[in-house]
Amino acid sequence: MATPFQLTVITPEKTFFDGETTQIIVRTTEGDIGILANHTSLVASLPSGPLKVMQASGEYRLAAVSAGLIKVGGNKVNIFADAVEWADEIDIEWAKRSEENAKQRLAAKNSERDLDLAELKLKRALNRINVHNTLMK
Structure with a gap:
């Protein structure tokens, strides 16, 4: 053991x-x-x-x-x-909305700080989606 x-x-x-x-x-x-x-x-x-x-x-x-x-x-x-x-507690629909929101913020190309935050939010959303999908396999 x-x-x-x-x-x-x-x-x-x-x-x-x-x-x-x-x-x-x-x-x-x-x-x-x-x-x-x-x-x-x-x-x-x-x-x-x-x-x-x-x-x-x-x-x-x-x-x-x-x-x-x-x-x-x-x-x-x-x-x-x-x-x-x-x-098993991830709200996958919310994670997908977060991914789309982050992509829109990246595309807007606002301030450097906004781009950095959007990139972090995108990474977090994609991680949540990947982890959720791994569990569902």
């Missing part, structure tokens, strides 16, 4: 997850990484991407993470993210 470790996922609004798991897979800016108990210490940036959390049943639960940071050490993993949603 795999050794459990503590996983805490925090957003500005709430503690999204706080419990034990035996494995996670998360996307960093350097690529996807798997984390097991006693993983070497690590701090890495997280772009918008999927997070897979191993449940007690032996199956993964999938979530969509918006940009953030992961800190691993002392048999604990902390993820600090702008937003996180379980794949």
Whole structure:
């Protein structure tokens, strides 16, 4: 049996997850990484991407993470993210509307700041759609 470790996922609004798991897979800016108990210490940036959390049943639960940071050490993993949603809780219609809105804002070519925000919103919407679609396969 795999050794459990503590996983805490925090957003500005709430503690999204706080419990034990035996494995996670998360996307960093350097690529996807798997984390097991006693993983070497690590701090890495997280772009918008999927997070897979191993449940007690032996199956993964999938979530969509918006940009953030992961800190691993002392048999604990902390993820600090702008937003996180379980794949089965994503409102896919809202995500598609967000994608279209972001594309319209990009096409408008307003200020540099507006373009940067629209790009981030597009990445977040596409991540939510991809994670939701992965769950539905």
